[in-house]
Amino acid sequence: MAWQLHYTSAEAGPTGRAGFQFTAASPGLPDGAAAQVAPYLSYRPPPSAPTAPSAAQIGAMPAAMAYGPAGERFALARCVYLGQDYSGRFGNFLGHALVLEEDDLVGLRPIELWRAPLWADSPGAPGSALPVLDDLPPGPVLDPESVGLWLRSGGPAAYHRLGALLELSRRALVGGHGRLLLVAADVEEIVRWIAALSYSFPWEVVRRLTFVTYSGDPASAPQIVIGTTPDVWLPADLDAAVVMLDRAAAPVELGRFAATAVELWRAMNLDGLDELGAFGPADPETAAALVTLCVSGGEISPQEQEAVAGLLAAPVPEWVWSALGEQAHRLGPVLAAAAVEHGPPEAADPCAARLMLLALRDPDVPVPTRRLPGHHVRELVEAACGRLRSAAGLADLSAVLRVADRGDLPLPAGELARATAVLVVRECPGLAEEIAAAPPRWREPLVDGLIDGLERTPPDVRARLLTPQVRGLLDGMSLESAPLTLITVIRALFAAGMIDRAGATEGLIRLPPSPGVPAEREAALAGVWRERPKAEECRHLLAEWGGLLRLSPTLSAVPARVFTHYGVTAAESRSIARAVLEAGVPDLPVGDAEAVLIVMKLPELRAVERIVKEVERLTRLTERADAGFAGAVHAAAAKVLTRCSPAVRATLLRRLDDDAQDWLLASWLAAKHNRDEQAALLEIAIRLRRAGADIPRLAGWAHDLVNGWTAFTSLEGRFKKDPDLAAGLKEFTRSRWPKWGRR
Incomplete structure (x- = not known):
């Protein structure tokens, strides 16, 4: 495509x-x-x-x-x-x-x-979509037969020039530098020579044979083969072999490949050219590279090593194998792998060790399965430990594990654990999958490093790292030595619905004290108990862990949240309040529990002195309580006390201290009043005024109430049987009639 x-x-x-x-x-x-x-x-x-x-x-x-x-x-x-x-x-x-x-x-x-029908001679409309080509039909003039006939028409001079061009091109390709500049007035001639080169080399070489048929600036053209015309100025320092195609070819010493290809063209043996190309990128000069490496101990390029590796699949002299073993430290991965695959043990062992060393640095290098002699094993273990200590990512760890497994290397567990911990702290993706896929003998040190790394990360990072895959690796393991990780695991399991609130609380509250635990545990408990607690949950909490609830402000506050949720006078609140007092734990909300029980006891009291005492005690108990809880307690107590007669309520207000009087009266006035309660509050205000104990806020409320036409007329009838109350009512009334009387 x-x-x-x-x-x-x-x-x-x-x-x-x-x-x-x-x-x-x-x-x-x-x-x-x-x-x-x-x-x-x-x-x-x-x-x-x-x-x-x-x-x-x-x-x-x-x-x-x-x-x-x-x-x-x-x-x-x-x-x-x-x-x-x-x-x-x-x-x-x-x-x-x-x-x-x-x-x-x-x-x-x-x-x-060249000249294929797919080429356009004029540009398409701007923004137009050009088709994707699934087929690339060649042009009509450059098939191998046509090129061969064209060479034959040029006689010996054409074959002489072809040999020179092939050798110059081969040197440029094998050496990795140099260019070939073809100069002709007719670009078609340049194209035919490029075609002759292309059909002569194997496809793997042709893929690297870059070219341009014409360049107006050959000095800057990056291709290996460059065509141009004679009128283009050629600088004297041009880094290329310049061939003027209108002149006789200069003599060039041909290598084996160039000479063979020329003879095949001369004989029009196109099948022979195909067979020559079947050897791949290695050319006959590869034998010289092999001699340089094995006999002289010289360095050869990676491309030459790849070519030599291809030769090793065929029979080679016996001396090659021992020499390759001696030069194993110079081998790249391809040549080392070929020596391991085709060579005898005296060459294969040192080459396998070399291949494993290369695989520690590059995960793409294949690792042979081979048990090596002791001196090779020691060398590899030392190199693997160094790689672990400098591991920059998961690829380094994977490479070490892969090599160690294939070579049966005894890696130190401590080095594996330390390297894994470092990768955890760096949040390397895919680490859990790598540990899960590791051979069983490496699993324990890898998981130890995983736990160590998790313990060293901040809470938010730890929570992000504890994926289901990571939790699966930790399943069944004791995390007592890693309490911070255990806290995060409990939070994750609770969030996933895999444990209930009781189980999560039990796991968290059992943790022994250690640095960082109290703060993280409290944050976890706050999350576990975020939803409203139920009475049975609170009762279980008090029964099982009452003595330890003082360790957590969140747990200590659970009873008060139950009181607020169910209501102060609910049976559930009474039960929990008694359980709190029975637990006898100082840091629990004992005051809240006592306040709840006081509210529930108020209906049973008859003597005003007892009521006053309990209300003032209730005031002291709620002074520092949560505002929402205190408001609920006050409202409930005030509602209970509305059952008392107005006379008792007035006496109660007179005898209470200021703080108790304030919240009780405020609760009464803030409640929604029916007519009976309005009359009761008005009666209380009248009785207080007649007793000289006016409370301004209540008196103001009473004044506003009776100065409404409807309210006065209905209330006047209520108090007419009691002269004292009727007189008091008139004191709250201002003149509503003109001097001349009613209309």
């Missing part, structure tokens, strides 16, 4: 701006792909071209087809000159690029798409 892009100068592109820009693209273009192909989209006309060319001259200008890597993908681009842009200025061109996956070019050389 190949995505397309168009790049040109437009007056208004997809974003509305003017100038060179991407004007069209295939839907689903991978992120960043446009930026990765942008370096391939440039065009400079040949210097000999006129500044204002005609249409025919524009059509004759060379097309620039470029191929190379684009991040993890590949780019194939074709740039053609267009002449003028939207503003009339010359210099515009169309860059048509393909973003290719690796599979798109399997069996297809990039140069085969």
Whole structure:
């Protein structure tokens, strides 16, 4: 699947701006792909071209087809000159690029798409969607047979030049540096030579054979093979092998690969070329690299090591294996793995140890399953411990475990636990899954490190880390030595509904005192008892843990919350109040319980002196109580006392101290009054005034009440049988009639 892009100068592109820009693209273009192909989209006309060319001259200008890597993908681009842009200025061109996956070019050389029908000669409409190409049909002129016939038509000189170009290209590819610059007036000739190179090399090499068919600035072109025209100025210090295709080829000493490929072309043995390409990226010069490594002890590049590894699958001289074992410290992962796979023990053991050392640093390196001699084991254990001490993430821990398991290494449990604790503190994702998947013999030290790390993290981080997977690892383990972690586990289990409030409270209250425990335990208990407590829960709490409730303000407050929830006079409140007093714990809300019981005892009292005593005691008990609880107690007590006669209530108000009088009268006045209660309060006010013990707040309330027409007329009838009360009523009445009487 190949995505397309168009790049040109437009007056208004997809974003509305003017100038060179991407004007069209295939839907689903991978992120960043446009930026990765942008370096391939440039065009400079040949210097000999006129500044204002005609249409025919524009059509004759060379097309620039470029191929190379684009991040993890590949780019194939074709740039053609267009002449003028939207503003009339010359210099515009169309860059048509393909973003290719690796599979798109399997069996297809990039140069085969020269003159392919998929290339556009004019840009699409700005913002248009270009189709995604599932098939890449090649052009009509560059099949292997056509290239072979073209070489044959050039005679010996063509084959001589082909050998030189192959050797120069191979050196650039194998050495990783150098370029090949092809200069010809006709770009079609350059294209055919690139095609000959592409069909000669194996596909793995062709994938790295980047090229551009024409460049107006070859000095800055990044490709390995670069085409240009003779009129382009070539700097003297150009870092490339310059080949003028209109001159005889300079002599070049050919390697085995170049000479063999030329002979196959000369014989038109295309099947032979395919067989030559079947060896993959390794070329015949790989044997020289093998000798350099094993005999001279010299360094060879990673690419050469990969090529040597491919040779080891075939029969090699016996001396190679012992030499590879001696040079194991120089081997990369691919060559070390090939020596382990194909070599005898004298080479395989040291190469396996080398492979394990590399795997400790790179998790992508395969680890052989092999029991190694003691000196190799000691070396690997030391390296593994060093890796654990410097572990920066989960990949480092995974690499150590993988190597230790495959090599049966005796890792120190303490090192594993310390490394795991560090990763927990760093909140490394996937740690629980890694521990769960670890071999059983590493599980205990890994879990020990997990617990240690959890204990060292702040509460919010610990709660975030204690996922169901982590809790599963801790299931069945004693966490007494990790009380902070245990608190967090209990909170998580309660939140998930896996334990009830009683179980959570029991687990929390049993914790022994240690640094940090009281604060975290109290926060946990506050969460557990956030919902309203029930009477039976409170009763169980008092019965089982009464002596320990003083450790927690949250638990000590549970009885008071029960009183408020059920109501002060409820049977549940009476039961809990008695249970609080029976528990005999000083830090419990004993005063609240006594207050509840006083309210419940008030209806039984007959003597005013006893009532006064209990009400004043109730006042003292609620002075420091929770405001909501104190208000509920006062309201309940006041309601009970409304059952007394107004005469008793008036006497009660006269004898109470100021604090008790204040809340009792306030409660009476704040309650919702029916007519009987209005009359009772008015009678109390009258009796207090007649006794010279007026209470201003009550008197004001009575004055406002009787100075209403309806209220006065109805109340006047209530008190007319009692001359004293009737007279007192008139004292609260102000004149309501004009001097001339009623109307």
